[in-house]
Amino acid sequence: MHMRNPFVAILPILFAACVGEPPDEPFYEPPLTDEELAQLPDDSLLDHEHTDLVLVPGPAEDDAAIFDDDEAFAPYDIAVVDDGEQPMTSGQLHALLRWGLHPRASDGLRAAGVASWRITQTIGNAPASAGYHAQDGSVNGQPYTAATDLSTSGMTGTQIHNLLERLAKVGFAAWYRKNGVDGWSGANHIHVVYANCKMKSQLRAQVRSFLVGRNGLVSNRVYTWHAFTAAAKAAVQRKFNQSQQGTTNGGAGVSARINTSGAPLTVRANASTTSAAVGSRADGAYVTITCQKRGQSVTGTYGTSTLWDYIGTGYVADAYVATGSDGQVAPTCQ
Numbered sequence: 001m002h003m004r005n006p007f008v009a010i011l012p013i014l015f016a017a018c019v020g021e022p023p024d025e026p027f028y029e030p031p032l033t034d035e036e037l038a039q040l041p042d043d044s045l046l047d048h049e050h051t052d053l054v055l056v057p058g059p060a061e062d063d064a065a066i067f068d069d070d071e072a073f074a075p076y077d078i079a080v081v082d083d084g085e086q087p088m089t090s091g092q093l094h095a096l097l098r099w100g101l102h103p104r105a106s107d108g109l110r111a112a113g114v115a116s117w118r119i120t121q122t123i124g125n126a127p128a129s130a131g132y133h134a135q136d137g138s139v140n141g142q143p144y145t146a147a148t149d150l151s152t153s154g155m156t157g158t159q160i161h162n163l164l165e166r167l168a169k170v171g172f173a174a175w176y177r178k179n180g181v182d183g184w185s186g187a188n189h190i191h192v193v194y195a196n197c198k199m200k201s202q203l204r205a206q207v208r209s210f211l212v213g214r215n216g217l218v219s220n221r222v223y224t225w226h227a228f229t230a231a232a233k234a235a236v237q238r239k240f241n242q243s244q245q246g247t248t249n250g251g252a253g254v255s256a257r258i259n260t261s262g263a264p265l266t267v268r269a270n271a272s273t274t275s276a277a278v279g280s281r282a283d284g285a286y287v288t289i290t291c292q293k294r295g296q297s298v299t300g301t302y303g304t305s306t307l308w309d310y311i312g313t314g315y316v317a318d319a320y321v322a323t324g325s326d327g328q329v330a331p332t333c334q
Protein backbone atom coordinates (compact mmCIF):
# COMPACT_ATOMS: atom_id res chain seq x y z
CA MET A 1 0.00 0.00 0.00
CA HIS A 2 1.39 3.36 -0.91
CA MET A 3 1.33 6.20 1.57
CA ARG A 4 -0.90 8.27 -0.69
CA ASN A 5 -3.53 5.52 -0.70
CA PRO A 6 -6.99 7.03 -0.03
CA PHE A 7 -7.35 4.83 3.06
CA VAL A 8 -4.63 6.92 4.66
CA ALA A 9 -6.82 9.98 4.36
CA ILE A 10 -9.91 8.12 5.62
CA LEU A 11 -8.20 6.49 8.57
CA PRO A 12 -5.46 8.96 9.51
CA ILE A 13 -5.23 7.83 13.13
CA LEU A 14 -4.97 4.12 12.39
CA PHE A 15 -2.39 4.59 9.68
CA ALA A 16 -0.59 7.66 11.00
CA ALA A 17 2.13 5.57 12.61
CA CYS A 18 2.69 3.55 9.45
CA VAL A 19 3.43 6.36 7.06
CA GLY A 20 6.55 8.48 6.78
CA GLU A 21 9.48 8.34 9.14
CA PRO A 22 9.08 8.29 12.91
CA PRO A 23 9.15 11.90 14.20
CA ASP A 24 11.72 11.08 16.88
CA GLU A 25 14.36 9.80 14.45
CA PRO A 26 17.70 10.37 16.23
CA PHE A 27 20.12 12.48 14.26
CA TYR A 28 23.68 13.42 15.00
CA GLU A 29 26.56 14.22 12.67
CA PRO A 30 29.89 15.76 13.73
CA PRO A 31 31.11 18.94 12.00
CA LEU A 32 33.42 18.72 8.97
CA THR A 33 37.17 18.41 9.45
CA ASP A 34 39.56 20.95 7.87
CA GLU A 35 40.53 18.28 5.37
CA GLU A 36 36.91 17.81 4.33
CA LEU A 37 36.33 21.56 4.13
CA ALA A 38 39.27 21.91 1.75
CA GLN A 39 37.57 19.46 -0.63
CA LEU A 40 34.40 21.51 -1.08
CA PRO A 41 33.88 23.62 -4.22
CA ASP A 42 35.11 27.21 -4.00
CA ASP A 43 32.07 29.48 -4.35
CA SER A 44 34.25 32.47 -5.24
CA LEU A 45 35.42 30.87 -8.49
CA LEU A 46 33.49 30.65 -11.72
CA ASP A 47 31.78 27.26 -11.77
CA HIS A 48 32.01 25.82 -15.27
CA GLU A 49 30.14 22.68 -14.32
CA HIS A 50 26.90 24.49 -13.54
CA THR A 51 26.50 27.06 -16.27
CA ASP A 52 23.30 27.47 -18.29
CA LEU A 53 25.18 26.00 -21.26
CA VAL A 54 25.75 22.75 -19.39
CA LEU A 55 22.40 22.53 -17.63
CA VAL A 56 20.11 22.12 -20.60
CA PRO A 57 17.03 20.03 -19.75
CA GLY A 58 15.16 17.88 -22.24
CA PRO A 59 11.83 19.04 -23.70
CA ALA A 60 9.86 20.34 -20.70
CA GLU A 61 6.83 18.38 -19.60
CA ASP A 62 4.15 19.94 -17.42
CA ASP A 63 4.73 17.60 -14.48
CA ALA A 64 5.40 20.12 -11.67
CA ALA A 65 2.15 19.12 -9.91
CA ILE A 66 3.83 15.81 -9.01
CA PHE A 67 5.69 17.82 -6.39
CA ASP A 68 2.62 19.26 -4.67
CA ASP A 69 3.50 17.04 -1.70
CA ASP A 70 6.77 15.85 -0.20
CA GLU A 71 6.03 12.10 -0.12
CA ALA A 72 8.42 9.87 -2.06
CA PHE A 73 7.84 6.24 -3.00
CA ALA A 74 10.03 3.74 -1.15
CA PRO A 75 13.28 3.20 -3.09
CA TYR A 76 14.94 -0.19 -3.33
CA ASP A 77 18.72 -0.50 -3.17
CA ILE A 78 19.27 -3.11 -5.84
CA ALA A 79 22.37 -5.28 -5.75
CA VAL A 80 25.24 -3.83 -7.76
CA VAL A 81 28.73 -5.01 -8.67
CA ASP A 82 31.92 -3.01 -8.93
CA ASP A 83 34.23 -3.21 -11.89
CA GLY A 84 36.35 -6.33 -11.79
CA GLU A 85 33.72 -8.39 -10.00
CA GLN A 86 31.58 -11.06 -11.60
CA PRO A 87 29.41 -9.16 -14.08
CA MET A 88 25.65 -9.26 -13.62
CA THR A 89 23.44 -11.03 -16.10
CA SER A 90 21.24 -8.90 -18.34
CA GLY A 91 18.23 -9.92 -16.24
CA GLN A 92 19.82 -8.41 -13.13
CA LEU A 93 20.69 -5.14 -14.79
CA HIS A 94 18.55 -2.15 -13.96
CA ALA A 95 17.27 0.27 -16.57
CA LEU A 96 18.66 3.73 -15.92
CA LEU A 97 16.72 6.97 -16.19
CA ARG A 98 19.82 8.41 -17.80
CA TRP A 99 23.35 7.38 -18.76
CA GLY A 100 25.91 8.11 -16.05
CA LEU A 101 23.61 7.50 -13.06
CA HIS A 102 24.31 4.89 -10.43
CA PRO A 103 21.49 2.28 -10.62
CA ARG A 104 20.46 3.05 -7.04
CA ALA A 105 20.46 6.78 -7.71
CA SER A 106 18.33 6.17 -10.80
CA ASP A 107 15.82 4.24 -8.72
CA GLY A 108 15.94 6.95 -6.04
CA LEU A 109 15.08 9.63 -8.59
CA ARG A 110 12.17 7.49 -9.82
CA ALA A 111 11.00 7.10 -6.20
CA ALA A 112 11.17 10.88 -5.76
CA GLY A 113 9.03 11.44 -8.87
CA VAL A 114 11.79 12.88 -11.07
CA ALA A 115 11.35 12.29 -14.82
CA SER A 116 14.41 11.82 -17.02
CA TRP A 117 13.95 15.19 -18.78
CA ARG A 118 14.67 16.99 -15.48
CA ILE A 119 18.12 15.36 -15.23
CA THR A 120 20.41 17.99 -16.72
CA GLN A 121 23.78 16.52 -15.82
CA THR A 122 25.25 13.25 -14.62
CA ILE A 123 28.91 12.71 -15.59
CA GLY A 124 30.09 16.20 -16.46
CA ASN A 125 32.25 17.34 -19.30
CA ALA A 126 34.21 19.92 -17.34
CA PRO A 127 37.81 19.95 -18.58
CA ALA A 128 39.34 19.45 -15.12
CA SER A 129 39.10 15.91 -13.83
CA ALA A 130 38.72 17.40 -10.35
CA GLY A 131 35.15 18.34 -11.28
CA TYR A 132 32.45 17.31 -8.87
CA HIS A 133 30.59 15.62 -11.73
CA ALA A 134 33.61 13.63 -12.90
CA GLN A 135 33.11 9.87 -13.06
CA ASP A 136 33.16 8.18 -9.64
CA GLY A 137 33.57 4.65 -10.92
CA SER A 138 31.83 1.90 -12.82
CA VAL A 139 29.09 -0.30 -11.54
CA ASN A 140 27.31 -3.14 -13.37
CA GLY A 141 29.75 -2.39 -16.18
CA GLN A 142 28.56 1.20 -16.62
CA PRO A 143 30.28 4.47 -15.61
CA TYR A 144 28.53 6.71 -13.10
CA THR A 145 28.89 9.77 -10.94
CA ALA A 146 27.16 10.21 -7.57
CA ALA A 147 26.53 13.89 -8.44
CA THR A 148 23.48 14.79 -10.51
CA ASP A 149 21.86 18.10 -11.50
CA LEU A 150 18.13 18.57 -11.88
CA SER A 151 16.07 21.23 -13.63
CA THR A 152 13.42 23.08 -11.60
CA SER A 153 11.71 24.33 -14.76
CA GLY A 154 8.03 25.15 -14.23
CA MET A 155 8.14 24.51 -10.50
CA THR A 156 6.93 26.86 -7.77
CA GLY A 157 9.04 27.49 -4.68
CA THR A 158 6.78 25.19 -2.67
CA GLN A 159 7.19 22.41 -5.22
CA ILE A 160 10.98 22.81 -5.09
CA HIS A 161 10.88 22.57 -1.29
CA ASN A 162 8.82 19.37 -1.62
CA LEU A 163 11.21 17.92 -4.19
CA LEU A 164 14.23 18.62 -1.96
CA GLU A 165 12.51 16.84 0.92
CA ARG A 166 11.61 13.87 -1.32
CA LEU A 167 15.18 13.62 -2.60
CA ALA A 168 16.61 13.51 0.91
CA LYS A 169 14.06 10.91 2.00
CA VAL A 170 15.36 8.52 -0.68
CA GLY A 171 19.03 9.16 0.07
CA PHE A 172 20.22 12.27 -1.78
CA ALA A 173 22.13 15.14 -0.23
CA ALA A 174 20.33 17.91 -2.11
CA TRP A 175 20.60 21.67 -2.52
CA TYR A 176 18.58 24.12 -4.56
CA ARG A 177 21.26 26.35 -6.07
CA LYS A 178 19.51 29.68 -6.45
CA ASN A 179 21.46 32.59 -7.85
CA GLY A 180 22.43 34.98 -5.04
CA VAL A 181 21.28 32.69 -2.22
CA ASP A 182 23.35 30.64 0.25
CA GLY A 183 26.67 31.58 -1.35
CA TRP A 184 25.67 30.43 -4.83
CA SER A 185 26.05 32.54 -7.95
CA GLY A 186 25.19 30.98 -11.27
CA ALA A 187 22.43 29.07 -12.98
CA ASN A 188 19.46 27.97 -10.86
CA HIS A 189 19.26 24.19 -10.48
CA ILE A 190 19.20 21.38 -7.91
CA HIS A 191 22.53 19.67 -7.22
CA VAL A 192 22.30 16.26 -5.54
CA VAL A 193 24.79 13.64 -4.38
CA TYR A 194 23.53 10.08 -3.96
CA ALA A 195 24.76 8.83 -0.58
CA ASN A 196 24.76 5.05 -1.06
CA CYS A 197 27.49 4.42 -3.59
CA LYS A 198 31.23 4.65 -3.93
CA MET A 199 32.18 8.26 -4.64
CA LYS A 200 35.14 10.62 -4.79
CA SER A 201 36.25 12.27 -1.55
CA GLN A 202 34.99 15.73 -2.64
CA LEU A 203 31.47 14.34 -2.89
CA ARG A 204 31.76 12.58 0.46
CA ALA A 205 32.67 15.97 1.93
CA GLN A 206 29.56 17.44 0.26
CA VAL A 207 27.31 14.76 1.76
CA ARG A 208 28.80 15.46 5.19
CA SER A 209 28.26 19.19 4.67
CA PHE A 210 24.61 18.45 3.88
CA LEU A 211 24.26 16.30 6.99
CA VAL A 212 25.41 19.16 9.21
CA GLY A 213 22.97 21.57 7.53
CA ARG A 214 25.53 23.42 5.38
CA ASN A 215 25.64 24.54 1.77
CA GLY A 216 28.19 22.05 0.39
CA LEU A 217 30.45 24.87 -0.81
CA VAL A 218 33.85 25.82 0.61
CA SER A 219 32.26 28.58 2.74
CA ASN A 220 30.34 25.66 4.37
CA ARG A 221 27.82 28.18 5.63
CA VAL A 222 24.41 27.24 7.00
CA TYR A 223 22.04 26.35 4.17
CA THR A 224 18.97 28.50 4.64
CA TRP A 225 16.78 28.07 1.54
CA HIS A 226 15.28 24.80 2.75
CA ALA A 227 15.20 23.36 6.28
CA PHE A 228 15.34 19.58 5.89
CA THR A 229 13.44 17.56 8.48
CA ALA A 230 15.52 15.47 10.87
CA ALA A 231 13.87 12.37 9.38
CA ALA A 232 15.02 13.33 5.87
CA LYS A 233 18.58 13.99 7.04
CA ALA A 234 18.54 10.69 8.95
CA ALA A 235 17.52 8.92 5.72
CA VAL A 236 20.59 10.35 3.95
CA GLN A 237 22.74 9.43 6.92
CA ARG A 238 21.47 5.81 6.78
CA LYS A 239 22.24 5.56 3.06
CA PHE A 240 25.67 7.10 3.68
CA ASN A 241 26.31 4.54 6.44
CA GLN A 242 25.19 1.73 4.12
CA SER A 243 27.82 2.82 1.62
CA GLN A 244 30.39 2.43 4.43
CA GLN A 245 31.50 6.01 3.89
CA GLY A 246 31.52 5.53 0.15
CA THR A 247 34.20 2.88 -0.02
CA THR A 248 32.08 -0.01 -1.26
CA ASN A 249 28.97 -0.63 -3.27
CA GLY A 250 27.73 -3.13 -0.68
CA GLY A 251 24.50 -2.84 1.22
CA ALA A 252 21.76 -4.01 -1.15
CA GLY A 253 18.34 -3.80 0.43
CA VAL A 254 16.13 -1.28 2.19
CA SER A 255 17.45 0.31 5.38
CA ALA A 256 14.79 0.40 8.12
CA ARG A 257 14.62 0.82 11.86
CA ILE A 258 13.22 -1.43 14.60
CA ASN A 259 10.68 0.31 16.84
CA THR A 260 9.23 -1.84 19.62
CA SER A 261 9.03 0.96 22.21
CA GLY A 262 11.39 -1.00 24.43
CA ALA A 263 11.95 -4.75 24.20
CA PRO A 264 14.26 -6.39 21.64
CA LEU A 265 12.52 -7.79 18.57
CA THR A 266 12.84 -11.54 18.00
CA VAL A 267 14.21 -12.70 14.65
CA ARG A 268 12.40 -15.85 13.46
CA ALA A 269 13.36 -18.62 11.07
CA ASN A 270 10.12 -18.03 9.19
CA ALA A 271 7.22 -15.55 8.97
CA SER A 272 5.46 -16.71 12.12
CA THR A 273 5.82 -16.19 15.87
CA THR A 274 5.70 -19.98 16.30
CA SER A 275 8.77 -20.61 14.15
CA ALA A 276 12.18 -20.92 15.81
CA ALA A 277 13.83 -17.82 17.28
CA VAL A 278 17.19 -17.32 15.57
CA GLY A 279 18.22 -14.07 17.24
CA SER A 280 16.98 -10.62 18.22
CA ARG A 281 17.47 -6.95 17.34
CA ALA A 282 17.43 -4.10 19.85
CA ASP A 283 14.75 -1.41 19.80
CA GLY A 284 16.09 1.40 17.60
CA ALA A 285 18.52 -0.84 15.68
CA TYR A 286 18.87 -0.35 11.93
CA VAL A 287 18.31 -3.41 9.75
CA THR A 288 18.59 -4.04 6.03
CA ILE A 289 15.54 -5.65 4.46
CA THR A 290 16.41 -7.69 1.37
CA CYS A 291 12.95 -9.21 0.78
CA GLN A 292 9.51 -9.48 2.38
CA LYS A 293 6.67 -11.99 2.48
CA ARG A 294 3.25 -12.51 4.01
CA GLY A 295 2.85 -14.66 7.11
CA GLN A 296 1.19 -14.61 10.49
CA SER A 297 -0.71 -11.43 11.37
CA VAL A 298 1.09 -9.43 14.08
CA THR A 299 -0.01 -6.29 15.92
CA GLY A 300 2.90 -4.00 16.78
CA THR A 301 3.86 -0.35 17.17
CA TYR A 302 2.84 0.32 13.55
CA GLY A 303 -0.55 -1.41 13.65
CA THR A 304 -1.50 -4.88 12.42
CA SER A 305 0.21 -6.49 9.45
CA THR A 306 0.81 -9.89 7.90
CA LEU A 307 4.05 -8.62 6.36
CA TRP A 308 7.39 -10.03 7.56
CA ASP A 309 10.82 -8.62 6.68
CA TYR A 310 13.84 -10.79 5.87
CA ILE A 311 16.93 -9.11 7.39
CA GLY A 312 19.68 -11.50 6.34
CA THR A 313 19.50 -13.96 9.23
CA GLY A 314 15.73 -14.45 9.51
CA TYR A 315 12.38 -12.66 9.60
CA VAL A 316 11.02 -9.88 11.81
CA ALA A 317 7.40 -8.71 11.96
CA ASP A 318 6.98 -5.58 9.82
CA ALA A 319 4.48 -4.22 12.36
CA TYR A 320 7.53 -3.26 14.48
CA VAL A 321 9.71 -1.87 11.68
CA ALA A 322 9.80 1.73 10.39
CA THR A 323 10.15 1.34 6.65
CA GLY A 324 8.50 4.61 5.65
CA SER A 325 5.58 2.69 4.19
CA ASP A 326 2.68 0.53 5.33
CA GLY A 327 3.15 -1.67 2.26
CA GLN A 328 5.90 -3.79 0.79
CA VAL A 329 9.18 -1.91 0.20
CA ALA A 330 11.35 -4.82 -1.01
CA PRO A 331 10.82 -7.72 -3.41
CA THR A 332 8.85 -10.78 -2.33
CA CYS A 333 11.03 -13.48 -0.77
CA GLN A 334 11.25 -16.57 -2.95
Ligand SMILES: [Zn+2]
Nearest residue numbers: 147148149191
Ligand atom coordinates in the same frame (compact mmCIF):
# COMPACT_ATOMS: atom_id res chain seq x y z
ZN1 LIG B 1 25.97 19.66 -9.87
